[in-house]
Amino acid sequence: MHHDRHGHSDPADRYGDDVLATGDRYGGDVLAAGWRDAGKRPIPRVPAEADLVIEVAGDGFCGAVTRVQSGTVELEDRRGARRLFPLGKGFLIDGAPVELVVPTAAPTAPRRTASGSFAAPETRARVARASRILVEGRHDAELVEKVWGDDLRAEGVVVEYLQGVDLLESVLRDEPPGPGRRYGVLVDHLVPGSKESRIAEAVARGPHGAHVRIVGHPHIDVWQCVKAETLGIRAWPDVPRGIEWKVGVSRALGWPAADQAGLARTWQRILASVRTYRDLDPALLGRVEELIDFVTE
Numbered sequence: 561m562h563h564d565r566h567g568h569s570d571p572a573d574r575y576g577d578d579v580l581a582t583g584d585r586y587g588g589d590v591l592a593a594g595w596r597d598a599g600k601r602p603i604p605r606v607p608a609e610a611d612l613v614i615e616v617a618g619d620g621f622c623g624a625v626t627r628v629q630s631g632t633v634e635l636e637d638r639r640g641a642r643r644l645f646p647l648g649k650g651f652l653i654d655g656a657p658v659e660l661v662v663p664t665a666a667p668t669a670p671r672r673t674a675s676g677s678f679a680a681p682e683t684r685a686r687v688a689r690a691s692r693i694l695v696e697g698r699h700d701a702e703l704v705e706k707v708w709g710d711d712l713r714a715e716g717v718v719v720e721y722l723q724g725v726d727l728l729e730s731v732l733r734d735e736p737p738g739p740g741r742r743y744g745v746l747v748d749h750l751v752p753g754s755k756e757s758r759i760a761e762a763v764a765r766g767p768h769g770a771h772v773r774i775v776g777h778p779h780i781d782v783w784q785c786v787k788a789e790t791l792g793i794r795a796w797p798d799v800p801r802g803i804e805w806k807v808g809v810s811r812a813l814g815w816p817a818a819d820q821a822g823l824a825r826t827w828q829r830i831l832a833s834v835r836t837y838r839d840l841d842p843a844l845l846g847r848v849e850e851l852i853d854f855v856t857e
Contacts, residue, residue: 603649607663608633614660615652616645633660640832673710674836691742691855692718696725699827700746700782706834708848715856725756728763737771744851750776773854775847780805783830785844790833 606612608628614635615622621643623635628647636642645651649659693712695701701721705712712719722728725747737743745763747756760774777785783806788795799808806826807817815829816822837845 603657603659605661606653606658608647608660609663613653614658615655617650617652617657628662639829640835674707688718689716689855690740691744692720693744693746693851693855694728694731695719695721695746696748697721697723697782699831700748702827702831703782703785703834703840704746704848706831707837707840708852711852715852717852717855725759728759732763732766732768732772737768739771741771742855742857743768743772744855745772745774746847746851747774747776748782749778749780750774751778773851775850777841777843777847779841779843782844783809783827785841786830786834787839787841790839791830 608614608625610625610627612625613622614625614633616635621635621637623637623641623643626634626636626642628634631647632644633647634642634644647660647662649657651658651660693704695704698721701719704719722731725745728745732743735741745760747760750756750760756776760776763769763772763774779785784796793813797809797812799805799812806823809815810817810823810826815826817826833839
């Protein structure tokens, strides 16, 4: 801005060349169309591309774009929490306001699922097979869904949980497997001499052995199948005998452990930390892939 020798600014610098043309330093008719937006910078329209990091103005939630659907955008923060917001204004990128719009479809590299496989083109999910995968509990089922869900839907494979491997024999008795109904079973703590290994051996020797594949990981609980470093800890704590493993782990790490609701919150924290197969112990990865192959042959 230019100043004269008395320190006064030049009106042409402060209000633009229109001042010199009209002689009106206040910009003419204040009721003219668009007067509210005069001097404001237009808010840029930004396509909501996958992985774009966005902050929600006035909310404080900050996350990466995971999907855009039906006029909404889903954001996932660094802790894995996901929330939906309507597209449009009200977002910030690097502190500057933007308007999020639907991204233009463009050729991209084949998308990989959380399991690391190439995603099939978007189609309707396949009708469920009679064959299925059985797991011991709800946490096992949720972890398998988180990583292999896309693959399972593409193959029409349903995952059910047993609420304990002890119930496996009754399931096989009530709904017997066969050539067109294979059961893949994932169990915890499948180590020599364990209760789980004895049940697996009995089923293999029984009348349904040819159509049932039982595999497992060596850990006491599926929680341990999530790598410790994924949670920001050095290692899973050792829990003394006589203390329920989940309770002991939660107490050692300072996580909620007073009741089942507290343990449920802890599990959601663990599950939210899992993004891809790389966050899981290889002892689980190979076993789940084996079961998917078995029930889809």
